[in-house]
Amino acid sequence: MKQLKIFFLISCFVMSLYFLIFSFSGISIAKQTLLQSCLSSCVQKKETCLNINADKRICEVEFKNCVDACNSKEESPSTPQQGSNSNLKPM
Numbered sequence: 001m002k003q004l005k006i007f008f009l010i011s012c013f014v015m016s017l018y019f020l021i022f023s024f025s026g027i028s029i030a031k032q033t034l035l036q037s038c039l040s041s042c043v044q045k046k047e048t049c050l051n052i053n054a055d056k057r058i059c060e061v062e063f064k065n066c067v068d069a070c071n072s073k074e075e076s077p078s079t080p081q082q083g084s085n086s087n088l089k090p091m
Helices: 001-026 026-052 054-076
Strands: none
Touching: 026 054
């Protein structure tokens, strides 16, 4: 009976540890999946560009811009881009 009680306590401890570890690790996993999905879309755009254009340099530049945009979204998702209105012409 005493062994059953010890086994039950150890099982509860292991399950609670498992719950704590995996419940808080979901936050970082979500960030990684967002970055991975952004980067995979960049790769798809690059492959499409290579199928359309014969010049690989254009595709490499577009790919680099896409990857930079993904990285900037990861670093500061809540801050707006400061140069976004620089392309607008005044009336």
